[in-house]
Amino acid sequence: MPERSTADAILIVLQVMEKYREKRRPCYLAFLDLEKTxxxxxxxxxxxxxxxxxxxxxxxxxxxxxxxxxxxxxxxxxxxxxxxxxxxxxxxxxx
Structure with a gap:
């Protein structure tokens, strides 16, 4: 995410997780660090x-x-x- 901090990414993840939790739906997340591949x-x-x-x-x-x-x-x-x-x-x- 250009021009975004790690804190921004964490906030987005928490918001997504909360939306899924409200709907009682499973939420699957994957974190890929492609910088060192x-x-x-x-x-x-x-x-x-x-x-x-x-x-x-x-x-x-x-x-x-x-x-x-x-x-x-x-x-x-x-x-x-x-x-x-x-x-x-x-x-x-x-x-």
Whole structure:
């Protein structure tokens, strides 16, 4: 959350939890620290690892959707390269 503090995030989580509690509905939260993930991690390895840890296919599908169609260009001394598909690494600052 750009320009937001940890305290802001905690407040939002507490508000979400309270809304679900009022409706007597289950609330599931996941906290992902993607800052220190491996930049060269093959995504197939990530999906396999999540399955081995019994993460639901629905959640894996949601995470995969975050990476689908991820393209980036590289700024070189000669200018910007064409956009390229990336199939390895974890994005940062996108969630």
């Amino acid at each position: 491996y930049d060269r991690l093959p995504r197939a390895v990530l999906w396999k690892s999540l399955r081995e840890r019994d993460v639901s296919e629905r959640l894996i599908s949601i995470i995969k959707d975050l990476y689908e169609g991820w393209k980036a260009a590289v700024l070189t001394p000669h200018g910007m390269t064409k956009k390229m598909d990336f199939t390895v690494g974890c994005t940062k600052g996108r969630l």
